[in-house]
Amino acid sequence: MSDAPAPVTFPVTVEQIQQLLPHRYPFLLVDRVIELVPDQSAVAIKNVTINEPFFNGHFPGHPVMPGVLIVEAMAQAAGLLTQLSNRIKGNTGSPLFYLVKVDNARFSAPVVPGDQLRLEVSVKRVMRGMGLFAARTLVDGKEVASCELMCAARSEK
Secondary structure (H helix, E strand, O other): OOOOOOOOOOOEOHHHHHHHOOOOOOOOOOOEEEEEEOOOEEEEEEEOOOOOHHHHOOOOOOOOOOHHHHHHHHHHHHHHHHHHHHHHOOOOOOOEEEEEEEEEEEEOOOOOOOOEEEEEEEEEEEEOOEEEEEEEEEEOOEEEEEEEEEEEEEOOO
16 A cells, blocks of 8 residues: 555545645635646635634624635635645645735625635745745636735744
């Protein structure tokens, strides 16, 4: 029996995502990866439902997904781009990447229950264990959020 990871197949399911990211409920904010160009770009999906715990307080009677969680979902998609790219190249011991900077965050429409987020991330630059990503989120083809994310690699001890 081999300890080699299973090959990457698409769509990447939530079960596979849980093998690649440390996040768990209620902070796993990516349901599926549907596209990947290794080391370049990825597209992931987040289905937003009224059952999300943050809707209890944001806002009662008018549920809106907090912008910071949309940014977190984009960061998780960037992490999946990195982890899946490494997995495809056969690197299974890749470090975790931590979000260290968010620039130019813009929110142009509220995200509400029933929306499906299309999380698009692309690599802008990688240097010295740091990755800079361009990210945007669309609902029904309309951009609802965008930002630049910087992530830093950190090996777990």
